Amino acid sequence: MSSYTNLSVSTDDNKIAWLTLDVKDEAANVIGPELIEEMNAAIDEIKVTNPKGVIINSGKSSGFIAGADVKKFEGMTNSEKDRELALSFIHMGQALCQKIEDLSFPTLAMVKGFCMGGGLEIALSCDYIVTDDSPSTKLSLPEIQLGIHPGFGGTVRSIRRMGVLKAMPLMLTGRNLVPRQAKKMGLTDYCVPLRQLKTTAVQTILLKPTKHQAPKSAALLETSPMRKVIAMQMRKQVASKTKQEHYPAPYALINIWEMHGSKSSEMYEAEAHSVATLVSTDTAQNLVRVFFLQNRLKALGDKKLFTPKHVHVIGGGVMGGDIAAWCAMQGMRVTIQDMNTEALGRVIGRANTGFKRRFRKDKIRIMQAQDNLIPDLHGHGIAKADVIIEAIFENLEAKQEIFKNVEKKAKKTAIIATNTSSIPLQEIAAVMKNPERLVGLHFFNPVFKMPLLEIVQTPDQTDPKVVALAQSFGAHINKLPLPVKSSPGFLINRILMPYILEGVTLYQEGVPATIVDKAAVDYGMPMGPLELADTVGLDICLHVGKILADTVGVTLPDTLDKEVEQGRLGKKSGQGFYAWKKDKKVKPDNKQWTGDRHKVQTRLIEKLLAESKKCLEENIVENSDLLDAGVIFGTGFAPFRGGPMHALLEAKDSL
Numbered sequence: 001m002s003s004y005t006n007l008s009v010s011t012d013d014n015k016i017a018w019l020t021l022d023v024k025d026e027a028a029n030v031i032g033p034e035l036i037e038e039m040n041a042a043i044d045e046i047k048v049t050n051p052k053g054v055i056i057n058s059g060k061s062s063g064f065i066a067g068a069d070v071k072k073f074e075g076m077t078n079s080e081k082d083r084e085l086a087l088s089f090i091h092m093g094q095a096l097c098q099k100i101e102d103l104s105f106p107t108l109a110m111v112k113g114f115c116m117g118g119g120l121e122i123a124l125s126c127d128y129i130v131t132d133d134s135p136s137t138k139l140s141l142p143e144i145q146l147g148i149h150p151g152f153g154g155t156v157r158s159i160r161r162m163g164v165l166k167a168m169p170l171m172l173t174g175r176n177l178v179p180r181q182a183k184k185m186g187l188t189d190y191c192v193p194l195r196q197l198k199t200t201a202v203q204t205i206l207l208k209p210t211k212h213q214a215p216k217s218a219a220l221l222e223t224s225p226m227r228k229v230i231a232m233q234m235r236k237q238v239a240s241k242t243k244q245e246h247y248p249a250p251y252a253l254i255n256i257w258e259m260h261g262s263k264s265s266e267m268y269e270a271e272a273h274s275v276a277t278l279v280s281t282d283t284a285q286n287l288v289r290v291f292f293l294q295n296r297l298k299a300l301g302d303k304k305l306f307t308p309k310h311v312h313v314i315g316g317g318v319m320g321g322d323i324a325a326w327c328a329m330q331g332m333r334v335t336i337q338d339m340n341t342e343a344l345g346r347v348i349g350r351a352n353t354g355f356k357r358r359f360r361k362d363k364i365r366i367m368q369a370q371d372n373l374i375p376d377l378h379g380h381g382i383a384k385a386d387v388i389i390e391a392i393f394e395n396l397e398a399k400q401e402i403f404k405n406v407e408k409k410a411k412k413t414a415i416i417a418t419n420t421s422s423i424p425l426q427e428i429a430a431v432m433k434n435p436e437r438l439v440g441l442h443f444f445n446p447v448f449k450m451p452l453l454e455i456v457q458t459p460d461q462t463d464p465k466v467v468a469l470a471q472s473f474g475a476h477i478n479k480l481p482l483p484v485k486s487s488p489g490f491l492i493n494r495i496l497m498p499y500i501l502e503g504v505t506l507y508q509e510g511v512p513a514t515i516v517d518k519a520a521v522d523y524g525m526p527m528g529p530l531e532l533a534d535t536v537g538l539d540i541c542l543h544v545g546k547i548l549a550d551t552v553g554v555t556l557p558d559t560l561d562k563e564v565e566q567g568r569l570g571k572k573s574g575q576g577f578y579a580w581k582k583d584k585k586v587k588p589d590n591k592q593w594t595g596d597r598h599k600v601q602t603r604l605i606e607k608l609l610a611e612s613k614k615c616l617e618e619n620i621v622e623n624s625d626l627l628d629a630g631v632i633f634g635t636g637f638a639p640f641r642g643g644p645m646h647a648l649l650e651a652k653d654s655l
């Protein structure tokens with residue numbers, strides 16, 4: 001056999017060929033033209049030896065294949081040259097998958113770890129897919145999250161294997177499947193313990209069981225009239241979440257299936273052309289930017305710096321309770337302290353619901369998380385913890401008392417942190433013997449959903465080593481750690497507050513709440529400012545607004561004061577700008593309003609963009625990329641616009 005740079009080929013005693021992927025100089029196998037060429041050549045060589053079958057597997061501990069090399073998508077324009085380049089790469093990938101599918105002997109993908117995008121498309125072109133059963137193995141077609149859709153024949157083959165009703169949602173959401181789900185949905189053939197993975201792969205090749213395909217009844221859904229009905233339904237579902245002008249890829253995917261679903265050859269070609277067009281859109285380019293920004297944030301936390309094993313959380317309210325549960329779910333031992341036993345009871349109850357929701361039927365993982373979370377009324381955990389996080393109510397004196405005590409008892413090496421959302425760190429640290437030890441770990445609500453973690457530091461006071469450890473801790477608990485300067489509102493609340501207050505001002509001027517919020521959602525925000533205010537709590541908005549008023553340079557609208565005075569606090573009180581029932585917004589009446597909606601949108605977004613610019617000028621974060629990343633992952637700011645600073649730049653360019 002020839003020698004290759006990115007893979008190796010061997011034959012075992014059963015005359016089965018093993019094609020092992022190991023892309024040079026990369027932590028994970030990513031697909032670029034070089035790998036495709038080598039796989040083509042290797043398969044040609046294997047063919048000549050007439051083996052019993054071929055098993056495609058990975059030599060990387062990180063997983064099977066992470067997908068196509070996203071670096072190659074960067075900077076693609078809608079020029080003819082770039083389109084041709086994209087099309088030729090897609091055709092290469094399609095041809096490789098077709099070649100694998102056409103082999104006359106059995107083919108099998110043996111998957112452990114990540115199997116994503118183009119990697120899953122290669123697996124789908126094999127006769128069999130076998131995985132281990134570890135929840136760290138993930139299978140997905142996540143292309144939609146980069147503004148495109150599968151392009152190596154995955155649209156055809158996933159539907160052929162699973163049926164349209166299972167395959168389409170997988171492609172339209174880009175969600176990850178763990179092995180058991182993948183097996184249940186018919187994506188894979190076997191899901192076995194790791195120790196049996198190799199044997200299962202070999203036995204499958206030797207015994208050649210019937211190949212898995214979607215049930216016959218699924219073919220009925222592929223007829224032209226049925227495709228029309230199903231496509232309409234899917235479009236409706238997609239439209240309830242995203243607009244076509246913001247995210248064209250899901251609509252393009254539904255269109256090509258509706259038009260060509262019954263003819264594979266046509267659909268392959270339509271799929272290729274569609275991806276080659278989508279990849280150069282602003283949406284795809286900005287989503288690719290967000291992908292790299294996310295990696296950049298992840299890289300800010302160096303996991304090798306230390307291994308946190310024990311976290312102690314003080315304050316078992318909404319935030320402290322959820323922070324404790326989240327850390328327990330990441331495998332850490334967590335002691336949770338509150339002076340109120342009932343609060344501790346509530347933490348455990350809420351945590352159990354969270355564990356069950358996250359781990360579904362995986363009883364072992366649920367039990368492990370439950371075992372990790374320990375109520376600690378008297379704070380015995382402080383002396384043993386590697387990380388101590390204070391999350392009691394927002395009061396300077398109370399927090400100072402906590403830290404005086406914590407500093408005395410904590411290990412010398414422990415991280416001492418506060419989750420305060422508005423009190424400057426230097427004020428809390430003023431009572432400490434070693435104020436350089438205090439760092440902010442500012443989580444966002446709801447903790448289970450929000451990926452960002454602000455690492456707050458006081459320049460010239462917080463020890464840089466403590467900041468680096470706090471960033472490392474962020475990475476260990478699977479959050480995106482963003483270093484920010486301690487100043488009122490830090491980054492995210494500071495940027496959100498003028499946007500929320502402008503929403504309240506517009507409301508005060510007579511614009512209905514639904515119109516105000518729709519203007520923001522139409523821009524691409526996940527939620528309008530008034531619904532956000534209701535969700536956070538109008539009393540909290542008022543409190544944070546007062547703290548930030550001087551920094552941001554705003555006068556608080558009277559409406560906010562009045563609403564709070566009258567006990568209308570938003571979601572938690574059942575009434576705010578909207579009515580709420582059982583934590584759900586009651587569908588509001590559609591009010592008639594004839595004003596200028598575009599102006600409403602401009603006023604809201606301009607506030608947000610202007611505050612972002614000010615934060616950058618004041619060095620709240622290090623640079624504009626980190627600011628964009630923070631605002632996207634901390635507020636859900638329209639990812640397809642690439643972040644506020646990027647949006648400002650684009651707006652300037654288009655003038």
Ligand code: NAI
Nearest residue numbers: 315316317318319320338339343391392393394420421445
């Ligand atoms: P909360 O009022 O829901 O909970 C506070 C908990 O601390 C209560 O259970 C109380 O019994 C306990 N507590 C008070 N003093 C204590 C003491 N000396 N020792 C032990 N336990 C004590 O508060 P919430 O909303 O969870 O906020 C906590 C912190 O997190 C605050 O600093 C807040 O600014 C910050 N934060 C809040 C966010 C939110 O959306 N609620 C978001 C991000 C940060």
